[in-house]
Amino acid sequence: MVEKVRVLFLCTGNSCRSQMAEGWARALKGDLIEPYSAGIETHGLNPTAVRVMKEAGVDISSQTSKHVNRLLGLRFDYVVTVCDHANANCPVFPGASKHVHVGFDDPPLLAARATDEEEVLAHYRRVRDEIKSFVEKLPEALE
Secondary structure, three states: OOOOEEEEEEEOOOOOHHHHHHHHHHHHHOOOEEEEEEEOOOOOOOHHHHHHHHHOOOOOOOOOOOEHHHHOOOOOOEEEEOOHHHHHOOOOOOOOOEEEEOOOOOHHHHHOOOOOHHHHHHHHHHHHHHHHHHHHOOOHHHO
16 A cells, blocks of 8 residues: 655645635545645634535535644644745644745635626636646656
């Protein structure tokens, strides 16, 4: 049996982008990747992220928003920062984990300027699909 690659997806609040990445990794690459997500802060699970992931057939509603300090004792092969703030403030993990930055737009920030619900959802869906495309290339894309 091949050991799974342990990947931590790190974002500012662990409410949206990192949660989506964890959900996609579990759904698409669960045989190869043991995914985790956390944040530099915790903002709770974003309900619109849950909604658009469910539309795509991935249920992330049971995931929780976690502070990165809760995971500092774990060993990760890769720490993937999915936003610039987390990239700039990424803690050092013990062991041989490799830090990879792949920035995605912030759906809640984009949605704040939207004029209607359909535009809000369009921002979330676009980022969801971009994260899916990235996760589909894992773990090879991390090398």
